[in-house]
Ligand code: AMP
């Protein structure tokens with residue numbers, strides 16, 4: 651837990667979120683600035699800065715986050731979706747607590 655981390659504060663309930671899933675390791679909630687009809691974030695409760703800070707002991711947690719994407723996307727009514735993990739400032743990361751973006755719905759997403 652990092653007191654000045656917005657996602658740690660969401661995990662602790664200090665800051666409200668539109669939560670769609672929670673278990674002992676992970677929380678998922680809608681992105682506050684969606685870039686698609688449905689856009690949510692899968693966030694581990696453990697404060698890890700980014701994918702670049704992950705080590706071998708985080709392997710199962712990372713796998714859990716990834717496996718949750720299709721399950722939650724289906725529950726949100728998405729037939730297909732895109733996942734994205736921004737890493738580092740140059741990778742477009744703004745919140746330095748690792749998270750997976752999951753988004754889709756409406757029109758087919760453009761090719762990247
Ligand atoms: P990134 O650029 O990958 O670090 O993405 C951070 C994401 O967190 C952005 O898409 C923001 O819109 C989202 N975000 C920031 N604050 C909140 C919040 N309080 N609740 C939900 N999503 C948020």
Ligand code: ZN
Pocket residue numbers: 651652655656657658659696697698746747
């Ligand atoms: Zn954090």
